Amino acid sequence: MKTKNKAMIVIFLAPAVFLYTMVFLYPTIRTVIMSFFKVEGVTDAVSTWKFNGMGNFKTLFNTPLFVSALQNIGLIWLVGGIGVMLVSLLFGVILTSGVHGKSFFRSVIYLPNVISAVAMGTMWINYVYNPDFGLINSTLKGLGFKNAAAQWTGPELVFWSMLIAYCFGMVGYHMLIWMSGIERIPTDFYEAATIEGANVFQRFSKITLPLLKGVCRTNIVLWTVSTMAFFVWSQLFSPVNLSASTVTPMSYMYELVFGASSSAITVRDSGAGAAIGVILTMVVIVVFMFTQLIVRHDDVEL
């Protein structure tokens, strides 16, 4: 390589590499190391850290609230994931099959994704789920099903209410990804199949689905990443302090690192918070490797 080119490469890369190291790599490495120490405040000097080995991880797995958080996030990932993937795939297939008003429906379905989660959450809690004047209960009472009008934010149902509200907003995002995958499939396949006499369901299961494997993998990974960061909705549904039915690892970590909103609790444990971060990262990596094994490549070949 010519010397002149080497110098240019270094000069152009240096700012980006420097920023990447300072803003991304250094905090990540510091967090991983912090998870093995007993640290109180996130900005405490390194000299105040006390080595704790796997102590933080052991404490976490013995805390009932963290175990509930893991159960909640597991349910959100699995049940929510299946629901969102199926619904968004259905919308994607419908919108790519040549209906009228494709752009209109696409915008409308994607709209919840654009609106701030805080605004959406407030609307769901105060308007849709309100036990007296809310949308659901008013509709049920209007249709005559007075007994079905339940406490949607009560202790048994609040988790599912939160999940449905969250999934409602996520459908649009994943639908767009499915649609981009479907639109990449050459239409010759469909024409050939129609000529041979395949109906809608056969076209879908024999052509669309197999060719969407790569997109499926993308969707699963993106869903896992956004689910692990499930925080805003959990905060909205239990705004002042944590609840076993709505707690997630991220909101538990927030309380550990910055202290609870109640000033009675002045204890903070950033080491345990860092440990939660490490656990969440491991989960995402495991899911990613798993999907890599199932779907090797995403070219559009049958």
Place this chain on the structure above:
Amino acid sequence: MKKKLFSLMAIVLTCAMVLGGCGGAAQSAAPAPAASGAASKSDAKSDVTITYYSMWNETEPQGQTIAQAVDAFKEKTGITVDVNWQGRDIRKTLQPALDAGQDIDLFDEDVERVNGTWGKYLLNVEDLAAKSYDTTNGKPLTDVINKKLVDLARSLGPDGKLSTIPYQPSTFLVMYNKDIFKTAGITAVPKTWEEWLAACAKIKAAGKTPITVDDAYMASLFGYHMARLIGKDKTLAMVTNKKIDDPAVLTFGEQWKEMYDKGYISKNAAGNIYPAGQQEVASGNVAMYLNGTWLPNEIKNSAPADFNWGSFAYPAVGKGGDGPEANQYGAQCFGINKNTKHAEEAFKFIVFMTTGEWDNKLAADSIGVPMANDATWPKQLTDAKAVLDATTTRYPWAVGMENEADINAKIKTNFALLVSGKLDAKGFADAMKK
């Protein structure tokens, strides 16, 4: 053609930004000569600037009053207070800023958090507080402001020394709607659990709901009631041992199951997400709420302007428990950075806000409690003054029930099930024992 249009737009945009920046700079330069002109007119005025990280938002009543006070303070003393409106985020942002060595002279937050979490950054103000100032009539500051709260701040301070000056105090008690009580024919506030149940019956007969709660205050309700059953020490011991297994928990379950069965607690209480509970009070449907003296301020915008507020201490329940003389009280407080170069100026501002005209104004604007002993309490809180003055035992927040996140979560889940009829008293006690 397109390229030319594009470049023209880019140039126009850049010019606009540059001019805007210049204009801004010119504007900020203009008032400075005027200010120094005014300062040179008066004599012996300081031109010190202190930096104040505030827990308030600029838009809330406390923030607006403090902003006005800052202007008045500058006129009076020439000291500029540079306010940084952190809002409640201050509990995340202050310590990193202090650790990074930023120039912060004054900050405020809850008295327990400032002393507990940020104690190592505080300046000892015993000497400054023992001096007299122009609004204290020749007496030391600590003599003219609320003694209970100064003692609290001293006991919480590092090494038991006064390191913060409390302000905006509050106490936790039953806030109620006097109009509903009048309609229901209740002449005296309940002092025992039997009187409480009788009052609830009258309110229900008048067509209103006696009490409500939401998820933010369930732990406080549980803690208060348990302390009224078995006393503060035994209640706190349950939290320290992390086992909610006192036999009185069953009594709690029975008493609150009775409240549910008789319809004395709001149907929505189990599903109320903060601030739904206080909104029920604002709408005039619910008569009482175990909450803090900040409640009138918090629902100022949703309650009618002529809402008739009253308050009384939570009634005595069991023979082994505390009575109305035991209550939670606390305050926000001002703390001075021990590395400050302007301790006296910062303390002058603290005195300015906790005595005299601005103490009164802050209390009036925020429907809060004033610090000075001779100040008048807002009419919504006159009953609360009697309760606070009669308090001899101080409960910590929620009588410790929020100290452990697991216990708090357990209370929230099981109490909600209890007051929605899904758990009976024994089921509640068993679930709490786990």
